[in-house]
Amino acid sequence: MSKLLFIIVMGTIISLSGTMIGAIIGISLKDPSEKLLCKFMGFSAGLMLSIVVFDLIPEALNSWNFYGVLIFLILGMLIVYFIDKNTNSIDINMHKKVAFMTALGLILHNFPEGILMGVGFQAGNRLGLKMAIIISIHDIPEGIAVATPLIASNEKKSKTLFYVFLTAIPTLFGVFLGSYVATISKNFLSILLALASGIMLYVVCAEMIPESRNLGDKLTSYFYMIVGIIAGLVIIKLL
Template sequence: MIIMGSIISLMGTTIGGLVGIMIKNPSRKLLGTLLGFAAGLMLSVVVFDLIPEALRNWSFKHTIIFCILGIIFIAFVDKNISNESINQHKKMAMITALGLMLHNFPEGMIMGCGFAAGTNLGIKMSLVIAIHDIPEGMAVATPLMASNENSFKIFLYTVITALPTTLGAILGAFMGQVSNDLLGANLSLASGIMLYVVCGEMLPQSNKLWEGVSNTIGVLSGLIFGLIIVYLL
């Protein structure tokens, strides 16, 4: 049942990636709008989901400290991979994927604990994670589209991004319960990384691709859509 649940949860990120792949020869306006939408989604998930969840697991002080550590870590990574030989959109996809992978691992552990508690709870968690991860797949695929990456590699990268969910599910099933400190640390670090990605990479690149009002509408639509997803799930 853990394998079935893992497959269900993997489908969310994969579907998000496929949405990006299906858009052929997108214009700069469309890419800028989609990147803005993905940025709005990620910002919404961080502010309305990840940080509140981290605060439920441990103190405000620890959440802030680890969030800042996440920002410092990814800023260091960003600085050290910034060179002319690396396409900026690919770099953005790489650090976006890193933040999402760190976020997906504790999600998988929660799902695994659900299976340890009972099959129905595990399946329910799998479906919730799958729906939740669709926009995350889009967040990885959109900058890769902008870098003219081929469809197979975009699909492969989105699947790899989702794999920590499966690893977390297996570990969570064996553990039976997840340490609040571990969850809090992972969620806070992921929040810091994703905040840096949104503010330092996705929004500036979105503006470079297209500076029109559609870009702003994309960001705001992503924020609202992300809030709806967080509220419903």
């Protein structure tokens, strides 16, 4: 129980820090340029791609066979694909209604992120810490995405921070669920890691990379994605 509590506290604090840093940046900038968001998105995409390819998938393969991991990796991609198809794409530079709709999307998004962290910590504290750091950095532009339209609509800064904080709450429940179910067996842990890998691959390839390219030029997007991949490799090596 003490380990479970540790996982929940650590996962939530680290993840929340990224979202709130993004909110503070959004409040400070008020209207961040698309070029800046392009860099954030490209860097985050590279980080996530690195952790999936060089850490999560190998960890899943340690306890299960290749085809089993492949099947659940594809399943993870399909799950988030169907979720994505049933949600609206929101532009971050619109009015207050957009901010709340964006927040709603992030609430649904942060729950599986919490599951990823919980599973990662159960696979090992190092993997969990890597996952938490990567997700925290990835959450920075999401915090910006909620905060900037609220500030643009003259919402109070204190309320803006509170609304952004609420979007991160589902992470706590996700961490609890992920860390609990991952203790059932090593095979089940591998299934969850494979599902998590599929989810993250879809988010990176179908959402983050295209969004980064749309916000800026391709060269800038790819450059910061490569920087993100390198940063991810450094984190994997150090942790």
